[in-house]
Amino acid sequence: MLAITETDTVRAALVAMTAALDDAGIANAATDARLLLQGVLGADAAALIRDPDRVTGAKAPLLLNAVARRVAREPVSRILGTRAFYGRDFNVTPDVLDPRADTETLIEVVLELVRGAGRQADPLTIADIGTGSGAIIVTLLAELPNARGIATDVSDAALAVARQNAERLGVLGRLTLINTRGLLGVSLSPDFVVSNPPYIPAGDIAGLDPDVVLYDPHLALDGGPDGLAIYREIACHISELESNTQAILEIGAGQADDVEAIFSAIGARPCQRRRDLGGHVRVVALEIQR
Numbered sequence: 001m002l003a004i005t006e007t008d009t010v011r012a013a014l015v016a017m018t019a020a021l022d023d024a025g026i027a028n029a030a031t032d033a034r035l036l037l038q039g040v041l042g043a044d045a046a047a048l049i050r051d052p053d054r055v056t057g058a059k060a061p062l063l064l065n066a067v068a069r070r071v072a073r074e075p076v077s078r079i080l081g082t083r084a085f086y087g088r089d090f091n092v093t094p095d096v097l098d099p100r101a102d103t104e105t106l107i108e109v110v111l112e113l114v115r116g117a118g119r120q121a122d123p124l125t126i127a128d129i130g131t132g133s134g135a136i137i138v139t140l141l142a143e144l145p146n147a148r149g150i151a152t153d154v155s156d157a158a159l160a161v162a163r164q165n166a167e168r169l170g171v172l173g174r175l176t177l178i179n180t181r182g183l184l185g186v187s188l189s190p191d192f193v194v195s196n197p198p199y200i201p202a203g204d205i206a207g208l209d210p211d212v213v214l215y216d217p218h219l220a221l222d223g224g225p226d227g228l229a230i231y232r233e234i235a236c237h238i239s240e241l242e243s244n245t246q247a248i249l250e251i252g253a254g255q256a257d258d259v260e261a262i263f264s265a266i267g268a269r270p271c272q273r274r275r276d277l278g279g280h281v282r283v284v285a286l287e288i289q290r
């Protein structure tokens, strides 16, 4: 049983927290313990290294609570309410998907396409379907200071989180947030359509890791019977756009052929596949010529 008192040092707390998470079978116990310690104390890693003998003081009960929540499989980002994504901190709440490191692959592909075409200073329009916390569109607008964004989601609560993140990270003035399915009702023709839509086959959701199934919103996971329902919806909306666009889409493992086939059927040309660090094709890029 974990015990941390007000007179324990942060060094001792870290050892005890790591052991408690390890005993509970948490895979990255040492990393999670350090992140929880930093988050609860409001200190970065360097501050903890500089002063390992500082006492936990009034934060001791908060540390115990944080460990208990992690033992119950609540992700660290949800306990702390924040997640680092592409070098920036995003607020996360129970209403949004916890942004994944794999999704940074999509950011890389978009920025390479934009910069490779020498368009980084152009007034591009980028539409993000299923924006959730806004991690994708807010990052792209922060990286491309002349771009404008449209972010859609079917969840008002998620859109509120995206708005907050856009404001905190200084891009809200260039972002329009819309509650709609896909691109329905979006009047502008975007240069780029990006999306990390829900892509888990409905029947697979119950078998996902407890960190995911208990804490990510169902709406952010459920891709219909075969996991591809939202790609069909996006393809249908893109087929109605009036000018050229490029779609850069995150996909689930093994979905590349199916997603490319859905878009080929509307005349799109698959132009790139990109693997994530785990070796899965995580992103497909498609060109749509009008």
Ligand SMILES: C[S@@+](CC[C@H](N)C(=O)[O-])C[C@H]1O[C@@H](n2cnc3c(N)ncnc32)[C@H](O)[C@@H]1O
Binding pocket: 096, 097, 098, 099, 100, 103, 129, 130, 131, 132, 133, 134, 135, 136, 152, 153, 154, 155, 158, 180, 181, 182, 195, 196, 197, 198, 199, 219, 220, 221, 230, 233
């Ligand atoms: C997998 S999450 C992605 C969130 C965020 N873009 C990210 O990458 O972290 C998918 C999001 O799509 C939203 N969504 C689900 N169905 C949708 C639809 N038909 N149209 C637009 N958004 C949808 C969900 O509410 C959820 O916020």
